[in-house]
Amino acid sequence: MNAPLLDTLRAAVGAPHVLVGGDLSAWELDWRKRYRGQALAVVRPGSTQEVATVVQACAAHGVAIVPQGGNTGLVGGSVPDASGTQLLLSLQRLNRVREIDAANLTMTVDAGCVLQAVQEAAAAQSLLFPLSLAAEGSCTIGGNLATNAGGTQVLRYGNARELCLGLEVVTPAGEVWNGLSGLRKDNTGYDLRDLYIGSEGTLGIITAATLKLYPQPAAKVTALAAVGSLEQAVGLLQCAQARLGAGLTGFEVMGGFALELVAKHFPQIRQPLAPSPWMVLLEQSDTESEVHARTLFESMLEAALEQELITDAAVAESIDQSRSLWHLRESIPLAQAEEGLNIKHDISVPVSRIPSFVAQTDARLAQAFPGARLVNFGHLGDGNLHYNVQAPEGTSAAEFLREHEAQVNELVYDAVAAHSGSISAEHGIGALKREELTRRKSAVALGLMRSIKQALDPDNRMNPGRMLGSAPTAPAP
Amino acid sequence: MNAPLLDTLRAAVGAPHVLVGGDLSAWELDWRKRYRGQALAVVRPGSTQEVATVVQACAAHGVAIVPQGGNTGLVGGSVPDASGTQLLLSLQRLNRVREIDAANLTMTVDAGCVLQAVQEAAAAQSLLFPLSLAAEGSCTIGGNLATNAGGTQVLRYGNARELCLGLEVVTPAGEVWNGLSGLRKDNTGYDLRDLYIGSEGTLGIITAATLKLYPQPAAKVTALAAVGSLEQAVGLLQCAQARLGAGLTGFEVMGGFALELVAKHFPQIRQPLAPSPWMVLLEQSDTESEVHARTLFESMLEAALEQELITDAAVAESIDQSRSLWHLRESIPLAQAEEGLNIKHDISVPVSRIPSFVAQTDARLAQAFPGARLVNFGHLGDGNLHYNVQAPEGTSAAEFLREHEAQVNELVYDAVAAHSGSISAEHGIGALKREELTRRKSAVALGLMRSIKQALDPDNRMNPGRMLGSAPTAPAP
Numbered sequence: 001m002n003a004p005l006l007d008t009l010r011a012a013v014g015a016p017h018v019l020v021g022g023d024l025s026a027w028e029l030d031w032r033k034r035y036r037g038q039a040l041a042v043v044r045p046g047s048t049q050e051v052a053t054v055v056q057a058c059a060a061h062g063v064a065i066v067p068q069g070g071n072t073g074l075v076g077g078s079v080p081d082a083s084g085t086q087l088l089l090s091l092q093r094l095n096r097v098r099e100i101d102a103a104n105l106t107m108t109v110d111a112g113c114v115l116q117a118v119q120e121a122a123a124a125q126s127l128l129f130p131l132s133l134a135a136e137g138s139c140t141i142g143g144n145l146a147t148n149a150g151g152t153q154v155l156r157y158g159n160a161r162e163l164c165l166g167l168e169v170v171t172p173a174g175e176v177w178n179g180l181s182g183l184r185k186d187n188t189g190y191d192l193r194d195l196y197i198g199s200e201g202t203l204g205i206i207t208a209a210t211l212k213l214y215p216q217p218a219a220k221v222t223a224l225a226a227v228g229s230l231e232q233a234v235g236l237l238q239c240a241q242a243r244l245g246a247g248l249t250g251f252e253v254m255g256g257f258a259l260e261l262v263a264k265h266f267p268q269i270r271q272p273l274a275p276s277p278w279m280v281l282l283e284q285s286d287t288e289s290e291v292h293a294r295t296l297f298e299s300m301l302e303a304a305l306e307q308e309l310i311t312d313a314a315v316a317e318s319i320d321q322s323r324s325l326w327h328l329r330e331s332i333p334l335a336q337a338e339e340g341l342n343i344k345h346d347i348s349v350p351v352s353r354i355p356s357f358v359a360q361t362d363a364r365l366a367q368a369f370p371g372a373r374l375v376n377f378g379h380l381g382d383g384n385l386h387y388n389v390q391a392p393e394g395t396s397a398a399e400f401l402r403e404h405e406a407q408v409n410e411l412v413y414d415a416v417a418a419h420s421g422s423i424s425a426e427h428g429i430g431a432l433k434r435e436e437l438t439r440r441k442s443a444v445a446l447g448l449m450r451s452i453k454q455a456l457d458p459d460n461r462m463n464p465g466r467m468l469g470s471a472p473t474a475p476a477p
Numbered sequence: 478m479n480a481p482l483l484d485t486l487r488a489a490v491g492a493p494h495v496l497v498g499g500d501l502s503a504w505e506l507d508w509r510k511r512y513r514g515q516a517l518a519v520v521r522p523g524s525t526q527e528v529a530t531v532v533q534a535c536a537a538h539g540v541a542i543v544p545q546g547g548n549t550g551l552v553g554g555s556v557p558d559a560s561g562t563q564l565l566l567s568l569q570r571l572n573r574v575r576e577i578d579a580a581n582l583t584m585t586v587d588a589g590c591v592l593q594a595v596q597e598a599a600a601a602q603s604l605l606f607p608l609s610l611a612a613e614g615s616c617t618i619g620g621n622l623a624t625n626a627g628g629t630q631v632l633r634y635g636n637a638r639e640l641c642l643g644l645e646v647v648t649p650a651g652e653v654w655n656g657l658s659g660l661r662k663d664n665t666g667y668d669l670r671d672l673y674i675g676s677e678g679t680l681g682i683i684t685a686a687t688l689k690l691y692p693q694p695a696a697k698v699t700a701l702a703a704v705g706s707l708e709q710a711v712g713l714l715q716c717a718q719a720r721l722g723a724g725l726t727g728f729e730v731m732g733g734f735a736l737e738l739v740a741k742h743f744p745q746i747r748q749p750l751a752p753s754p755w756m757v758l759l760e761q762s763d764t765e766s767e768v769h770a771r772t773l774f775e776s777m778l779e780a781a782l783e784q785e786l787i788t789d790a791a792v793a794e795s796i797d798q799s800r801s802l803w804h805l806r807e808s809i810p811l812a813q814a815e816e817g818l819n820i821k822h823d824i825s826v827p828v829s830r831i832p833s834f835v836a837q838t839d840a841r842l843a844q845a846f847p848g849a850r851l852v853n854f855g856h857l858g859d860g861n862l863h864y865n866v867q868a869p870e871g872t873s874a875a876e877f878l879r880e881h882e883a884q885v886n887e888l889v890y891d892a893v894a895a896h897s898g899s900i901s902a903e904h905g906i907g908a909l910k911r912e913e914l915t916r917r918k919s920a921v922a923l924g925l926m927r928s929i930k931q932a933l934d935p936d937n938r939m940n941p942g943r944m945l946g947s948a949p950t951a952p953a954p
Contacts, residue, residue: 246723
């Protein structure tokens with residue numbers, strides 16, 4: 001039935017790049033292994049023009065397309081459904097760095113470039129591309145943009161959106177919009193760039209981007225501070241922002257229980273300060289020198305001690321020590337995985353309301369689910385917490401999820417709403433949170449979004465069933 | 478004929494706030510006096526709900542709406558056409574600062590707040606709202622957002638878009654979208670905020686916004702540097718960015734002829750350095766101290782002298798001296814007005830291509846219009862030049878404009894296109910550049926924009942004839 005389409009695709013991209021049958025789980029199974037689909041075919045075009053040809057062919061045959069970068073998304077947005085009718089379009093062969101313009105502080109790259117390769121290409125010219133997140137070794141810049149990825153330096157440099165000046169996009173009709181631009185100011189019509197950024201492949205396919213670069217800082221120094229409460233953590237943030245300004249490039253909070261799990265499962269990782277209800281990892285990027293950075297850090301932390309915002313602190317004395325502090329922070333997701341599955345939330349609230357959000361939600365969870373444990377960590381500087389709920393000690397994690405996930409989500413998302421927050425700070429909606437979005441977003445906003453989707457993809461062929469879609473998606477069996 | 482509508486409007490906002498007849502030129506004539514329209518009425522609602530009621534009434538009567546803030550736009554986007562059929566909706570009575578959340582570094586304000594009032598409300602809490610531009614004493618934040626205003630600190634803090642976290646908007650159907658958000662991370666659907674920002678009132682009416690604030694810097698110091706060429710100016714920018722990082726908050730270039738005009742018309746304004754082909758005004762905002770700022774500036778400028786990027790420099794030694802350097806920069810538009818009308822261009826190109834753009838365009842203009850003089854200044858750090866063409870000395874400016882404006886525009890915009898630039902960096906499209914946009918924007922981009930307009934404002938009642946509109950607009954007689 002699909003033979004004519006497959007013939008057209010093979011002619012367009014070459015037969016070796018049209019995969020049907022065999023083990024396609026690298027493309028069909030999502031990273032968290034919650035969604036396993038079946039593709040009509042996996043197609044790997046090698047150029048923007050080939051992407052356009054594939055999209056045109058699918059339009060002619062009425063076939064839906066699921067675009068995919070590194071397939072590292074956390075919300076099931078980049079794998080096909082189980083129907084066997086959706087084409088999986090992988091961008092991974094579009095992986096050229098097209099241009100670096102050092103004097104303009106920009107680089108233009110194909111969508112399939114791996115984030116780490118983008119960082120390295122910038123670094124090779126002594127420049128910085130600041131987007132940084134756990135999956136950087138395999139996620140692609142196209143996926144980062146399609147989901148408006150966040151990460152650890154948002155506080156200073158913004159999300160993926162703020163790091164992008166222009167896009168190249170293949171529209172649902174298979175036309176190429178060349179919106180690649182190295183301009184920092186351009187007020188000529190609607191902001192199509194930011195509409196496509198974060199649209200999760202539902203309005204078209206990002207094939208290239210022009211990104212912002214920055215000079216490499218002269219030094220990066222980290223510090224660890226123990227705080228007794230989240231109120232103090234917020235006070236420390238204000239103190240650090242006032243004294244370090246844009247030099248403050250990281251401000252990560254780690255809950256005491258999260259660090260206990262690291263100590264339990266990775267005892268070899270050094271924790272330099274005595275246990276505390278909360279620990280903050282601060283990073284400073286300095287344009288002058290390491291000595292200057294350390295001096296500033298020390299005087300800021302002394303002030304914070306005097307103001308009783310922190311109870312103890314340590315400034316890393318070498319790059320190795322800095323790395324080891326980041327390693328501690330990055331080990332939390334792995335340590336919680338060792339402890340067993342938990343119920344994850346990627347939420348944000350205004351920074352000022354973080355303490356009240358956590359206090360109220362912790363208390364309600366303790367009442368509703370006695371013994372449930374909270375693995376709490378995240379990007380406090382951005383108001384973004386990974387607020388994860390772990391089964392009571394000694395009980396079955398799988399059973400806890402099965403029995404309580406829906407109720408736990410409801411409780412947490414109600415609290416998020418009461419604190420004017422977001423149910424998806426940096427991971428997006430995908431298939432996982434689609435129903436939740438429909439329930440919780442205002443009717444006016446949903447109406448505007450649906451009008452836009454209908455206008456730009458009237459046949460609902462771009463990543464249907466994601467974000468706003470209506471097509472069913474099949475969870476893994 | 479319009480009596481029933483006017484009755485409804487009077488009932489909605491109070492009779493004193495529905496103006497018909499009398500001198501309405503404050504609302505009907507644009508700031509540059511190029512567009513004089515005639516409104517069906519001027520309506521001044523006092524709340525978001527009143528705006529919604531007005532929009533609903535206009536929808537019921539099929540009447541088009543032109544939203545207006547401070548009426549300081551430069552492209553004729555905020556005055557009605559001459560038909561007498563369009564309602565002028567002024568946001569000026571929506572002027573409350575709703576909330577300042579210091580710990581979250583945000584403030585929420587009504588759209589009609591004057592920019593300077595927003596700056597002052599932030600400053601009263603020792604915080605900074607960094608948007609700054611010539612019209613700040615009368616432009617409104619709603620207009621700034623509707624046009625994605627730029628100004629003098631874009632280099633560090635971005636355009637209006639980057640300074641806004643959330644919006645409240647009345648849609649063309651008269652519904653209220655409450656997208657006010659103090660979140661720095663929120664990936665729950667399409668980016669409606671950035672779609673409305675820069676849409677020039679053609680998709681709905683911005684009634685309030687949540688804005689980003691920053692800690693006030695401890696000191697601001699400016700410096701003036703003489704450079705022999707734009708290549709050197711770009712080199713100086715790179716040097717300053719590498720050494721000052723985010724501390725560099727201003728980098729303005731001023732052409733020699735622009736400064737000659739200031740000397741001619743405002744001889745009382747001190748110009749501290751001997752004339753040079755180009756002069757650069759640098760501003761540094763420092764989180765530590767004035768001494769630290771000055772020391773950094775001096776060592777950076779010494780390095781620039783050694784690298785032969787600059788020929789001379791002076792660092793302001795007091796706040797008064799800093800102000801007087803900014804005053805010099807700000808006098809250029811006034812000095813060129815004294816010299817007579819000129820043909821203005823608000824263009825941007827990648828920073829790296831500024832020297833080539835100016836060299837080529839200057840040469841072509843000199844050939845096509847012998848004696849034409851170039852008043853050239855702008856925000857070099859953002860690639861944004863106000864590239865203005867003045868009549869040959871001793872000739873009639875009015876006649877030069879009448880005879881050559883179209884050809885000059887064509888020549889300049891062709892060069893902009895050849896350098897991958899924008900014909901409107903920070904002023905927008907409005908009525909003035911609508912035809913130019915249609916001619917120069919890609920068909921794919923225009924198609925996407927028109928689909929969005931059609932989807933969100935199917936009856937074309939929001940600021941018709943602007944940006945993409947089809948209704949005629951009448952220039953001033």
